[in-house]
Each structure stands twice: as C-alpha cells, then as structure tokens.
Amino acid sequence: MHDVAIIGAGVTGCALAYTLSSYEISVLLLEKENDVAMGATRANTAIIHAGFDPEPHSFMGKLNVEGNRACYALCEALDVEHRRTGSWVVAFDKEQRDALDVLHQQGIENGCKGLEIVSGDEARKREPNLSSEIIGALWAPEAGVINPWEFALAMAEVAVRNGVRFMPNTEVTGITGASDHYDIETTEGHYRARYVVNAAGVESDSIHNMVAGPAFHIVPTRGEYYLLDRSIGTLVKSIVFQSPTSAGKGITVSPTIHDNFLIGPNSEKINDPQDTSVTRLALDEIREAARHLVPSLDTRASIRNFAGVRANSDINDFYIAFTAPGFLDLAAIKSPGLTSAPAVARLAKDMLKAEGLSLSQKAHWKGGRQVIRFKEIPEEERKAFVKNNPLYGRVICRCETITEGEIVAALKREIPPVSIDGVKRRAGTGMGRCQGGFCGPRVLEIIAREQKRDPLTIEEDARGSQVLTGTTKREDCAHA
C-alpha cells in the first residue's frame, strides 16, 4: 500500500511529487502516457505569469503570485531554463485602456510588484517594434519565460531520485474507496493508496467522477501556435499580450528561452480533449492578431505549428478540494497552471497533512539538479570535456549544437526518455530550424544503442508513433 497516489504527471502532479518526496512517505505517480509532461504542460505559451490577470480571492489569484516566485526559485535550484523578461498588456482604445486599470488594481491585490501603466509612446520607447496605434500599456516586470516540460521533468527527476515511484504507460481506469484506502485499477494492474490526488488535467473531471457525483465539467479549449525561427532577430524583448477577454488572455507575442518567438494561442472549445490538430483558420486569426501587436512580425519564419488543450471548466477557477475522504482534486488547472504549480503543490501538501497524512522530513533528501549544456560552457572547459568523453566532441543536432554526450547523459537520467521527442525535451535536439529532420534518425540510433532496443520499437513521441517499419535482423540491432 502506498501513502499517496498521484494521477497525472503534468506539472501539477510532478510539483506535488517533488514536494512530497522530501517526507518519509511512499508516493506513486501514475501517468497514462510514456513520459512526464505529455499533456497541457508541454504545449502552452511557457509564460511565468506575473499574477495581475486572475480575480483576487480565487485560487488562481492566490496561487499565481506565490507560484511565480516559487517558479523562479525552483528554476535556479533545479537548473531549469528560464528568463525574467517582463510583460506588456497593450491597449488600442479607451475601453482597453480602462481595462488596464482593472488589471493593475487586481495585480496589486494579488501581490504583484512593480506594475506600471505607461503611455503608448513610453511602451514603444522600450519596445520599438510595438504598433504605433497602441495608446497605453501595463508593464509587469515579474513575468518571464520558462522551459515548461523541463520544469516538470526536473521536479519529477528529483522526486524519483528521492523514492517516488513513477509509472508511465499506466492509465487509471477505475477507483473504489474502502474505509482507509482506495483501490486503483489501471491498464497495468491494481494499486492501493491511503490518499489519492487527481492531477489529470483535461481528464480530471472523469477521474473525479470515479469517486463522486459531478462537481465540475471540463470544457477542453484548444490553443494553436506558430513557433518562429530565431533568424527573425529580436522582435520584442518582453512578452506582449492583447487586452484579455472572457475567452482568455488573448493572442501573445512572446520570446522563448531559446530566442525563438511563440505567437498564439487562439481559444477554441473542442469536444475531444486529445485533439491537438492545427487549423488554417486559427493560424490566420493568430497571424492577424499578432501583426496588430507587432506589425513587422513575419510568419514566413515559422518552423512549427502546434496546439495545446486547456483544462477550462464551467467554474472560472481551479477546482481544489477534498471530494471524498482522502481523495483530493487538483482539477481544472487551466492557465496560469504552469506558473501556479509549485503553489498548488504546497497547498495540496498542507491539505493532505490537515486530512491526516503524517509528514516527517527525510533526513537525507537529495535535492538539486544540474544539466550540462555543452554550447554554454567556456571554450577551455569544452576541450577538457571532450578529452574526458569524446562523445561531447560529436555534434548530433546541428541547428542547436547538441552533442552525443548530452544525448547519452539525458538517456541516463532518473527518468530516461523512451522516444525521439523524449530526448528532445531533455537534451534539446530537434528544437531548431530543421525540427529534427537531420538529427532525428541519429537520435533514434543512439536510443537503440544505449537502451539495447530494436530500432523498430522506437517512437517519435507518444505510444504507437514508431518511426520505422519493416524487419530488423538481430545483427543490425547489435550494430545500431
């Protein structure tokens, strides 16, 4: 029997696993996909929101600002790529200018620091590529950008190092409660835990409904994106938001931690929560809206389009509550869920403790994490690295200059990747202009060699996305 079973290894589940891993309890992290961060956590705008957007007194209002500060602290402690860029919300007319005052006031109530409303001219002085039609803007210096999947992975890796049992490819299909525990049915067998935490993102209403009557309903809402090549230069240094509407924060032009630009997302209610297709109509809408903000923006520099699905719901807040004794929902975690995750985890830990979970600190908790990013190492040290391990002298991803040494190191981490995109999320291969066109086959070979697997079994991404078909002879595998 485990003390706590967490359902879902997105950023919410990983943040809780990380938090609980410092206590003398046994924790199980169940995930239906083959890796961490396969839901909304990997396909979003990657913004550490400042916290002026959510209504005060909501969970989102309370947890965003705390999460913002905790995110920066965790990124430092766990060597997660991030940058404090600041953000603008811009206004084109009087109505939008008045809305800035509301956001400003909300931000102050939520605890944001350094908020400032400036004229259109002042905003353009600081960001010369902003539209000449902007008449005012709200500046939030605490906003930033992050590598979202690395954030979740980093927390999960530390959790696993400290004893959390991560079970990928394990879909929860049913839950039954007994007097002092829950029995959890999965596609990989049966588990038992004293406490169950539902962090299943767009599926969190289905998991909730396994133990109680419906309390909220997820309204899956897709957002599509363009990812622009960094060759377009510095369009803007900070994140630029449209004035928000009831549908969300609007279209954003945002730098990424790798100096690309993300533009999007639109907001479209869909029926299938797994539908991450991109559509011509949405991309046209995004392009026009983004050009309205930054007229010189050129989407011909697009290197990828993708979509993520928000766990929006019929309540305009996160749903955080004990649904039944010992069963905690961390559900309907929509934006700013990435930013809020560490604060949601802290709250969940406190709620579990108040519900009777006994928490005593581990004497030998192994925190911290460091990643070798070879291209960022000074020239002299690089030579020493290559001398020590010649694999660091072999560049596999030419766009991003990622070496074989980094790929092999990623394959040896606490949660080894099993797919080409799993390596991409850890080592950064395939993130550049060719999007893996050149390095993908080489990464596949390295996975096969290091994990002693038949190349035919290696997936591009999720389960069932094998790249190769045909037959392999045993001797081919040995030499792969």
Ligand SMILES: Cc1cc2nc3c(=O)[nH]c(=O)nc-3n(C[C@H](O)[C@H](O)[C@H](O)COP(=O)(O)OP(=O)(O)OC[C@H]3O[C@@H](n4cnc5c(N)ncnc54)[C@H](O)[C@@H]3O)c2cc1C
């Ligand atoms: C388009 C878009 C833009 C966004 N932009 C931002 C932003 O810039 N900043 C920000 O702070 N937030 C943003 N968000 C919100 C943020 O991405 C999410 O709130 C956050 O990632 C939610 O994390 P999660 O762990 O709750 O859910 P998820 O990441 O979706 O994880 C849930 C996990 O549960 C697993 N699961 C589901 N059902 C089962 C089952 N039956 N058994 C086992 N496992 C199961 C899934 O496979 C998944 O891995 C955005 C979201 C979207 C979609």
